[in-house]
Amino acid sequence: EAGVAQSPRYKIIEKRQSVAFWCNPISGHATLYWYQQILGQGPKLLIQFQNNGVVDDSQLPKDRFSAERLKGVDSTLKIQPAKLEDSAVYLCASSEPWTSGRENEQFFGPGTRLTVL
Amino acid sequence: AQTVTQSQPEMSVQEAETVTLSCTYDTSENNYYLFWYKQPPSRQMILVIRQEAYKQQNATENRFSVNFQKAAKSFSLKISDSQLGDTAMYFCAFEGSQGNLIFGKGTKLSVKP
Numbered sequence: 001e002a003g004v005a006q007s008p009r010y011k012i013i014e015k016r017q018s019v020a021f022w023c024n025p026i027s028g029h030a031t032l033y034w035y036q037q038i039l040g041q042g043p044k045l046l047i048q049f050q051n052n053g054v055v056d057d058s059q060l061p062k063d064r065f066s067a068e069r070l071k072g073v074d075s076t077l078k079i080q081p082a083k084l085e086d087s088a089v090y091l092c093a094s095s096e097p098w099t100s101g102r103e104n105e106q107f108f109g110p111g112t113r114l115t116v117l
Numbered sequence: 118a119q120t121v122t123q124s125q126p127e128m129s130v131q132e133a134e135t136v137t138l139s140c141t142y143d144t145s146e147n148n149y150y151l152f153w154y155k156q157p158p159s160r161q162m163i164l165v166i167r168q169e170a171y172k173q174q175n176a177t178e179n180r181f182s183v184n185f186q187k188a189a190k191s192f193s194l195k196i197s198d199s200q201l202g203d204t205a206m207y208f209c210a211f212e213g214s215q216g217n218l219i220f221g222k223g224t225k226l227s228v229k230p
Contacts (some may be wrong), residue, residue, distance in 0.1 A: 033217070
């Protein structure tokens with residue numbers, strides 16, 4: 001089966017610019033996650049969707065970050081305006097529906113490496 | 118709040134030998150899941166092994182096994198017969214009642230020929 005797709009793979013922008021990332025989860029996966037992975041650290045959850053509803057966005061810097069998952073499939077994560085400290089890899093992951101018995105196995109995409117200059 | 122600690126930033130092992138990566142965590146929950154994820158250089162993160170806290174038996178997946186000590190809140194990963202392809206960052210992760218993963222900072226493992 002096809003994995004989690006993300007684009008672009010790399011992005012370089014200057015501070016105060018805007019950027020958007022796209023994620024297409026595995027078909028049928030109800031839950032979608034966005035993580036931020038700063039160099040030398042483990043991923044940190046930014047936002048979790050269940051279908052097209054937000055389950056957890058407690059660590060999303062809402063003054064500059066926004067995310068949506070229209071129609072419960074693809075998702076976009078936007079940063080506006082970007083800061084130097086936003087330089088990181090942004091990972092998207094998805095998992096099966098709660099009834100599957102494997103709902104807590106997350107499948108990760110290749111990530112988008114963002115550099116803010 | 119839950120925390121995950123990996124105290125070994127880097128480790129190395131000779132090919133075909135055994136290596137153990139350490140992980141400790143802190144939680145007040147009784148039911149939870151623990152994971153080890155592997156992130157090869159410039160490649161995506163994949164699940165290595167999973168342990169349910171209510172299971173006393175340690176999980177195994179081929180050459181990978183865990184030593185889960187619930188009382189000590191310890192969850193180490195043992196890799197037997199190490200292969201060059203095992204070279205990667207390894208992350209320990211905790212999932213509690215909120216359903217989101219909390220990761221440690223990772224251990225960089227190098228397998229040397």
